[in-house]
Amino acid sequence: MGTFIVYTKSPWPKLQIVDLASNSFSGRLHQTWLSTWQAMQADEDGALSNIKHLGFKVLRLKSILLSGCNNVTVKGLELELQKILTVFTSIDISCNKFEGPIPEVIGTFKALYVLNFSHNAFTGAIPPFLGNLLQLESLDLSSNNLEGEIPLQLANLNFLSFLNVSNNKLAGQIPTSTQLQSFSEASFEKNAGLCGPPLNVPRAIAPSQAPRTVAEVQSTDGFNWQFIFIELGFVVGAAAFWCLRFLCK
Numbered sequence: 001m002g003t004f005i006v007y008t009k010s011p012w013p014k015l016q017i018v019d020l021a022s023n024s025f026s027g028r029l030h031q032t033w034l035s036t037w038q039a040m041q042a043d044e045d046g047a048l049s050n051i052k053h054l055g056f057k058v059l060r061l062k063s064i065l066l067s068g069c070n071n072v073t074v075k076g077l078e079l080e081l082q083k084i085l086t087v088f089t090s091i092d093i094s095c096n097k098f099e100g101p102i103p104e105v106i107g108t109f110k111a112l113y114v115l116n117f118s119h120n121a122f123t124g125a126i127p128p129f130l131g132n133l134l135q136l137e138s139l140d141l142s143s144n145n146l147e148g149e150i151p152l153q154l155a156n157l158n159f160l161s162f163l164n165v166s167n168n169k170l171a172g173q174i175p176t177s178t179q180l181q182s183f184s185e186a187s188f189e190k191n192a193g194l195c196g197p198p199l200n201v202p203r204a205i206a207p208s209q210a211p212r213t214v215a216e217v218q219s220t221d222g223f224n225w226q227f228i229f230i231e232l233g234f235v236v237g238a239a240a241f242w243c244l245r246f247l248c249k
Contacts, residue, residue: 013038021094021116028100029093040089040109090114094140097121107132118164119143126165131156138162150174150194163187170194 016039089111099121106115107129115136122144130139131153137160146168154160155178163183171193174180185198195201 012036015039016089018091018093020096021092023096025093026097026099029098029103031103031105034103034105035108037109040091040111042111088113090116092116093120094118095120099123102127102130104129106130109133110135112136114138116140117144121145123147125149126151126154126170128153130154133157134159136160140164141168143167145169147171150180152178154178155180166190174199 013036015037018037089109090113091109092114094116095118097120098117101124102117102122104127107127109115110133112133113135115130115133115138118140119142122141124146125148126141126146128151130136131151134157136157139154139157139160139162142164143166146165148170149172150165150170152175154163155175158179160179163180164187166186166188167190170188170191172195174188174194174196176196181197183198185200188194188199
């Protein structure tokens, strides 16, 4: 329990799996020590060149496996990985008390496969730079205090097969005509201001499309239509009165 402290004098350039889940760490994630995780910043070509550097002449599935046993939460399920690909990268800091905005440096982790920031106290908007993580297959940001709209850039994540942004304070329309509609309603629920498919909440009416009130109609083009209608009624009534008097004579 307490603030998570990292000494930047000992960087971890080869760190590929970070699992700090289910603790009571608090505070903010700092750009300085996150930026030392160079193995997560390599793109696909960089990851493959790293495998060559390790001496693997032929790219076979067996050749890029590491022995060992690790528990990793992937796609909402806790899995025990008996063997791990050397190109596999994962960050799981779920079930803590981390706060503040999601650090911008996360957007440089282009080799990342799994990102689980759920059940913390992160604030601000879901950052558009998460759309840069093109290798990402699992993204869990549920149960935080995130606000604003879901950025359209998340539709760039073509390999994304698990998404959970439920139980936040998100609002607005879920981006349409994207793969985001392929996820279940549970991925977006418990966001009071969020609407559109796959949620069974109709699209919010934009201010320009909302029905106008009587006062708004009356003030159109600077005219007071209520006054005009009253005057028109008076003129018609008076004309009818004089017509009747004329006919009665």
